Amino acid sequence: MSDHVTERPPGRKLLFAILIGALLAIPLFAVYLLVYDRQSQSETARSSIVEGWGGPQTIAGPVLVIPYSEQVSETVTENGKQVVKTNMVWRELTIAPVSADIRSELKPERRSRSIYDAVVYEARNTGTARFAMPADLQRFGVGLDQLTLNRAELRFGLRDARGLFGPPPSVTIDDRRLALQPGKGPSEVGGSGFFTWLDAGALQQAPIAVSFDYAFRGNGWLSLLPQAGDTRWTVSSTWASPSFTGGFLPATRRVDDKGFSATWRVGNLALGRALVGTEQDKAEQATPYNARGVDSLAATPGDYEARVDLVTPVDLYSQVNRSVKYGFLFIGFTFVAFLMFDVIGGVRVTAVEYLLVGAGLVLFFVLLLAFAEVTGFTPAYCLAAAAIIGLLTAYSSAVLGSWRRATYIAGLLTALYGVLYVLLSLEAYSLLIGSLLLFAALAAVMYLTRGLDWGGRVPPTEHPFTS
Numbered sequence: 001m002s003d004h005v006t007e008r009p010p011g012r013k014l015l016f017a018i019l020i021g022a023l024l025a026i027p028l029f030a031v032y033l034l035v036y037d038r039q040s041q042s043e044t045a046r047s048s049i050v051e052g053w054g055g056p057q058t059i060a061g062p063v064l065v066i067p068y069s070e071q072v073s074e075t076v077t078e079n080g081k082q083v084v085k086t087n088m089v090w091r092e093l094t095i096a097p098v099s100a101d102i103r104s105e106l107k108p109e110r111r112s113r114s115i116y117d118a119v120v121y122e123a124r125n126t127g128t129a130r131f132a133m134p135a136d137l138q139r140f141g142v143g144l145d146q147l148t149l150n151r152a153e154l155r156f157g158l159r160d161a162r163g164l165f166g167p168p169p170s171v172t173i174d175d176r177r178l179a180l181q182p183g184k185g186p187s188e189v190g191g192s193g194f195f196t197w198l199d200a201g202a203l204q205q206a207p208i209a210v211s212f213d214y215a216f217r218g219n220g221w222l223s224l225l226p227q228a229g230d231t232r233w234t235v236s237s238t239w240a241s242p243s244f245t246g247g248f249l250p251a252t253r254r255v256d257d258k259g260f261s262a263t264w265r266v267g268n269l270a271l272g273r274a275l276v277g278t279e280q281d282k283a284e285q286a287t288p289y290n291a292r293g294v295d296s297l298a299a300t301p302g303d304y305e306a307r308v309d310l311v312t313p314v315d316l317y318s319q320v321n322r323s324v325k326y327g328f329l330f331i332g333f334t335f336v337a338f339l340m341f342d343v344i345g346g347v348r349v350t351a352v353e354y355l356l357v358g359a360g361l362v363l364f365f366v367l368l369l370a371f372a373e374v375t376g377f378t379p380a381y382c383l384a385a386a387a388i389i390g391l392l393t394a395y396s397s398a399v400l401g402s403w404r405r406a407t408y409i410a411g412l413l414t415a416l417y418g419v420l421y422v423l424l425s426l427e428a429y430s431l432l433i434g435s436l437l438l439f440a441a442l443a444a445v446m447y448l449t450r451g452l453d454w455g456g457r458v459p460p461t462e463h464p465f466t467s
Helices: 012-025 023-048 200-204 279-284 288-292 316-324 327-343 350-374 375-397 403-426 429-447
Strands: 057-076 081-095 101-111 116-131 151-159 168-172 195-196 209-218 221-225 230-239 242-246 250-254 258-269 275-277 307-310
Touching: 012 023, 012 209, 012 307, 012 327, 012 350, 023 101, 023 116, 023 316, 023 327, 023 350, 023 375, 023 429, 057 200, 057 209, 081 288, 101 350, 116 151, 200 209, 221 230, 230 307, 316 327, 316 350, 316 375, 316 403, 327 350, 327 403, 350 375, 375 403, 403 429
Parallel strands: 057 221, 101 230
Antiparallel strands: 057 081, 057 151, 081 275, 101 116, 116 209, 151 195, 168 209, 221 307, 230 258, 242 307, 250 258
8 A cells, every 4th residue: 555646635534534434324323223123123022922921010909999879960951941850870989998018929930032031920919908988988078878888899900910820819808708800900000900899888887907819920020009098018029130110119128149029118198199089089180090090001110109120130232222322432433543544654544444444343233233142242242342353453454564553453442342341331430431532532633643734745754653
């Protein structure tokens, strides 16, 4: 690669390198789309793995629902006259428990298919709930004589009732087991769940204590919609990497390599709702649950639920995706090094050589994604980085005409890949480290080119880049 008679000035070489770097944004963006596509395929594969097992679960209740009669007057027109008619209608009074103590034991399992895996679990949900007749029932516009206590229903909510398995759910009052029926779960979980009829006449004399025990399957996460005046929810599992999300965080928790245990304590004052509710209350007031009833079925946890996610410790797609965003950092630093050899060392670097080096840098992210799906992120990162460093070092020795010059490129790439791994591991400090790197690169370029005439050609001087 000998110099031609008409050598481009350094400023034009700089603009030329910037233009080629900008063109490499196209394949870099294509790699970004490839990561997104593979992530979508992974989610589809995970959905097929857990199909028929039970979806992410949300539990609600129990709540006591008592029908009551109410006279409703309406004005109608008959024969041209306004007539007031009175009809008897049935409505529902919902009473939340005074206190609820719920315990959930999760047995996780990792299921795999090809290179994909998903986390599923079996859960045993046990507990007690204590119901009492509100002393201020009249304040809600319902009289005790209006209640049909012998037609009361005890309702339990489970987001995906298909996940119920094993022995039939058990609901008992005073050691008397009640017969269960499907459906009629609280509206907060879309009506999915089960219920039982009971005669709540004894509620007039003393509180009723309800015990329950049922098992279900699910995947991904488990959440609770607390409804009692005092809700205590304890979750334990052998899964070592939980994530606690939602509007309520655990009051106490323990997480170690043997699993986790967490306890939530939520009162109805924090929920912003009374223990008693009527259909009219739900229609007229936008309570937290009514406002977010549909959202509570979504993947994002609601503001009024407690939730634990059985997360995979390393989400390789998010890490690869983040690494691609640093692609320009690799291209920029490497191109600056080649530019310094060009304008200072007198070694002409052509457009094709810039493009080939840039293609190698972009290929790193493709290799990283391909290896990570098979070996995991860290081994894949080491393999892909070693392959690209070896390839570009060998190619640089030919382009720059010296193995000694190629070692500068090898050292630069090794440092860059090492720093990138640190950036991916220390997300909180990624901006600080990245900005310091850019500052150091700018300072180095300024120092090395401090005597350079960017508008014309300057003969090579005695410099490390010239040897």
